[in-house]
Amino acid sequence: MASALTGVSLSTPATFAAATARGDRPQVAPARVTLRSMVMGRGTVACRAGGPSTPPGISDKMSESIKEAQEACSEDSASGECAAAWDEVEELSAAASHARDKLKESDPLENYCKENPETDECRTYDS
Amino acid sequence: MAICSAHTTTSLRSPCTTISNTGLRQNQVILFTTRSSRRGSTRHGARTFQVSCTAEKPIIIGLAADSGCGKSTFMRRLTSVFGGAAEPPKGGNPDSNTLISDTTTVICLDDYHSLDRTGRKEKGVTALDPKANDFDLMYEQVKAIKEGKAIEKPIYNHVTGLLDPAELIQPPKIFVIEGLHPMYDQRVRDLLDFSIYLDISNEVKFAWKIQRDMAERGHSLESIKASIEARKPDFDAYIDPQKQYADAVIEVLPTLLIPDDNEGKVLRVKLIMKEGVKYFNPVYLFDEGSSISWIPCGRKLTCSYPGIKFSYGPDTYFGQEVSVLEMDGQFDRLDELIYVESHLSNLSTKFYGEVTQQMLKHSDFPGSNNGTGLFQTIVGLKIRDLYEQIIAERAGVPAEAAKV
Numbered sequence: 001m002a003s004a005l006t007g008v009s010l011s012t013p014a015t016f017a018a019a020t021a022r023g024d025r026p027q028v029a030p031a032r033v034t035l036r037s038m039v040m041g042r043g044t045v046a047c048r049a050g051g052p053s054t055p056p057g058i059s060d061k062m063s064e065s066i067k068e069a070q071e072a073c074s075e076d077s078a079s080g081e082c083a084a085a086w087d088e089v090e091e092l093s094a095a096a097s098h099a100r101d102k103l104k105e106s107d108p109l110e111n112y113c114k115e116n117p118e119t120d121e122c123r124t125y126d127s
Numbered sequence: 128m129a130i131c132s133a134h135t136t137t138s139l140r141s142p143c144t145t146i147s148n149t150g151l152r153q154n155q156v157i158l159f160t161t162r163s164s165r166r167g168s169t170r171h172g173a174r175t176f177q178v179s180c181t182a183e184k185p186i187i188i189g190l191a192a193d194s195g196c197g198k199s200t201f202m203r204r205l206t207s208v209f210g211g212a213a214e215p216p217k218g219g220n221p222d223s224n225t226l227i228s229d230t231t232t233v234i235c236l237d238d239y240h241s242l243d244r245t246g247r248k249e250k251g252v253t254a255l256d257p258k259a260n261d262f263d264l265m266y267e268q269v270k271a272i273k274e275g276k277a278i279e280k281p282i283y284n285h286v287t288g289l290l291d292p293a294e295l296i297q298p299p300k301i302f303v304i305e306g307l308h309p310m311y312d313q314r315v316r317d318l319l320d321f322s323i324y325l326d327i328s329n330e331v332k333f334a335w336k337i338q339r340d341m342a343e344r345g346h347s348l349e350s351i352k353a354s355i356e357a358r359k360p361d362f363d364a365y366i367d368p369q370k371q372y373a374d375a376v377i378e379v380l381p382t383l384l385i386p387d388d389n390e391g392k393v394l395r396v397k398l399i400m401k402e403g404v405k406y407f408n409p410v411y412l413f414d415e416g417s418s419i420s421w422i423p424c425g426r427k428l429t430c431s432y433p434g435i436k437f438s439y440g441p442d443t444y445f446g447q448e449v450s451v452l453e454m455d456g457q458f459d460r461l462d463e464l465i466y467v468e469s470h471l472s473n474l475s476t477k478f479y480g481e482v483t484q485q486m487l488k489h490s491d492f493p494g495s496n497n498g499t500g501l502f503q504t505i506v507g508l509k510i511r512d513l514y515e516q517i518i519a520e521r522a523g524v525p526a527e528a529a530k531v
Contacts (some may be wrong), residue, residue: 071351073353083361
């Protein structure tokens with residue numbers, strides 16, 4: 001497997017790059033990391049982590065809303081403004097998750113694996 | 128010439144809305160549908176008749192749960208039991224929250240937000256607060272659907288936080304309203320033929336949201352916790368009380384099989400079923416009405432750690448008589464699931480192994496190896512049964528006795 005991977009460029013979702021680039025992030029790994037590899041034609045191997053990452057539009061809005069919620073709650077954490085701000089975060093987090101699911105449905109590897117979960121390409125590894 | 132065969136059979140897939148222009152009988156409503164301009168081309172010449180029966184008024188199902196608590200997964204299981212894939216309306220707003228299949232239309236009650244995201248922010252009101260929702264419009268439109276009339280329903284756009292132009296919703300056979308408040312307003316509640324509440328314990332909710340959000344940029348354990356806590360007062364005031372009205376409640380709790388487990392991976396799930404609900408016969412284990420504790424793992428069936436435990440029995444829930452079926456632990460192999468299915472009664476399956484088949488078909492959905500998937504599938508079968516009984520009764524044919 002090691003030799004098969006030589007010279008292959010691996011694409012990493014943005015969330016991973018962002019996670020390692022941010023120093024202020026707590027040292028907690030994403031809850032579940034799954035890795036899948038797929039042999040695509042002769043000698044080409046694609047490998048990526050987890051499912052698709054959130055579209056940047058929603059992702060940006062969400063991290064913005066988290067900052068706003070933290071600010072809105074700094075004065076009074078029991079205020080309606082604070083609750084409304086965190087409610088917006090929840091709404092966007094749910095929208096982000098739905099958007100990822102939608103992308104997953106249009107992913108050829110995911111669809112292949114739905115039909116052929118037992119194949120090598122579709123094995124998942126929990127970290 | 129069985130165009131209106133839904134009158135006389137109990138099949139969910141009877142072609143009552145067959146597109147046809149022959150063989151019309153009395154007692155049918157004929158709609159001449161020209162393609163509406165919003166869908167694009169109008170086809171001349173090829174005349175399309177949509178035939179629907181007057182008896183074919185939709186049955187209305189309500190599903191209540193907080194955001195991020197598995198409503199979408201439940202809906203996918205439910206529409207799968209009814210047959211056919213559920214998809215967003217073709218050619219409509221790509222951000223529509225509606226799902227349509229041959230038999231079922233699922234709408235999201237967020238579409239009845241009266242305040243958009245900016246409005247809620249300005250007023251300091253969450254989406255959980257009834258003040259942010261238009262219950263008058265919700266009632267009017269659900270009532271119209273129940274009477275067999277089409278509606279122009281608003282669309283709440285979850286990405287922009289704005290209310291988009293309305294979409295046309297035709298009355299289906301089964302109309303599902305899912306969201307935060309399907310049982311909040313009494314007028315809406317009274318329109319429901321069946322209602323379900325997904326009750327996720329705080330521990331599990333936290334674990335699920337970590338799973339969902341932790342990899343998101345900007346989120347951290349603190350932000351996930353803060354969001355749950357800030358929304359909790361409104362959740363407790365306006366969402367949680369609805370569970371007392373539900374005909375079935377699926378309660379999701381941490382396992383008791385692993386001492387002090389806080390990972391939220393292994394779950395204990397209860398299916399609380401109200402007694403005396405018309406067309407709804409609760410599932411039971413071994414002996415209806417008795418109290419049973421059952422560990423299926425033993426000589427006949429080997430289970431891996433931490434095993435599987437079932438219990439069943441009568442109970443009261445908000446002062447009402449209920450039957451409760453509980454499953455703790457998870458399935459690791461197919462034979463465990465089929466073994467459990469063979470010991471449950473009143474499942475409303477059409478053939479032996481249908482529950483297992485449904486669970487396998489969607490093994491990629493969250494919860495397919497535990498009680499959440501099992502009970503969601505069972506509730507789906509129960510709703511199909513309920514629909515078929517109602518249709519059969521409307522047609523004056525006695526409902527078939529419970530199968531399997």
